[in-house]
Amino acid sequence: MAGITRGFVGRRRERDPRLPPGQYDARDEWPVLHAEATPNIPAERWTFTIEGLVENTVTWTWDEIHALPPSRYEGDIHCVTTWSKFGMTFDGVSVDTLLAAAKPQAGATHVMAVSHTGYTTNLPLEDITGGKAWVVWNADGQPLSAVHGGPARLLVPHLYFWKSAKWVSGLRVMDHDEQGFWERGGYHDRGDPWAEQRYQGD
C-alpha cells in the first residue's frame, strides 16, 4: 500500500534547495558506512588498472597516477543513507585522463568499478566521462583517510556515494551492464539522488 499513514504528520524542516529529496545536511559529520573491515592499503602497494574492452590495459602506480595532470572537484556529495555534505573539495585526476590512455573500444557502454577489498559497483560509461568522475586522494586538502577510502577512491559526485568506490583498484570496461555489490542486493543500478533512485524499481 502506498497511501497515507494513519496519524503521521511529520516534522518538516525548511529545506535547503541544494538537498536532493529525502536527504539531510550532515554538516561537520562525514559518516562511514562501508560493509567490510577498513583495509590498510599502503600507497606504495596501491595500483589502479583499466582493463576489459579497451585498446590498452593500463596500470598506474601511486607515483605514476600523481604524475598525471591534476583535477579538482568542488561541490556536494550525497549518500543513499540520506546524508549529504556541501562544499567538499577533492583532489586527484579526472577519469577522462585515465580513459584517454586506455581507449575504450567501440561498443563499450558500462564499467564495473572494482576495489582492493573486492567491492564492486556498476556505472554507465557516460556517467564517468565528460568531467563527471575522478580518482581522488585528497579531501578538503588532507590525504584521504582509510575509512573514507584512502589511499584513493573513485568520485562520482552526481550519483549516490556508494558509486564512488572506496579503495578503488580499477575499472573494467564492458559492452553491457552488470550489477555490483549493492546493486545485486537491491540498490538502484544508476543511483541519481535528484531522481531519488535508491532501490531497484525507483
Add this chain to the structure above:
Amino acid sequence: MRLTAPDGYTASRDYSVASAPEDTGRIELTVERLDDGEVSEFLHDVVVPGDELEVRGPIGGFFAWHGTGPALLVGGGSGVVPLMAMLRHARRIERADLVRLLVSARSPDDLYYADELPGPQSTVIYTRRAPADAGRAAGRLVLADVAPLVRGGETAYVCGSPAFADAATAVLIEAGVPVESIRVERFGPSG
C-alpha cells in the same frame, strides 16, 4: 519503512529484521527510540495494532547468514537486532552450535532481548555498568572477550555504531579472523 503524511510529505528509514526467516507472514522489526526521532517516535507512540505501514525490502542481502557454516556474531547496543535474526534462525533449525554471539551493552538496562539471549551460544559484556555476577568488569570490548569465541573458518558479522564496528573489527582481526571473512553493518545516522 516509509511514512506518508496527508499532504504527501514522506519520511523513510531502514530497519533491521529481528525475526527468523521461518516466520512466514510475520516480520519483527526492533526500533530503537531516538530522541527527536521523527519516525522512531511515531512508531513508539502513535502506531497501534491494525495500522498499515508501507515497507519495502529486504534490501542489502549481504548481511545475512544462511544457516550453513559457522558464524561469529558481534553486536553493540541495538546492533544486536539483525544478529538476533541469525541466532533465532540457528535455534529454529537446531544448528545453534554453528553460531556464537557476543553482545556489548552499556548496562543490564540497555540489553536487548535479555530474556531470549541466554544460552550456550551467547556472551554479554557491559561497557559502563556490569552486574556483580558478570564475571568481567565493565569496559570496552577487548581481545580477551573475542579470542575464546574464534574457532577458525567462521564468517564474522559485526553490527553497531561506526565506532563500535571499527573497534570490534580491529579486535576480530587481532584474534585471527581474516579480513575477508568479516561483514559489517554500520548504523548510519539518518534524517
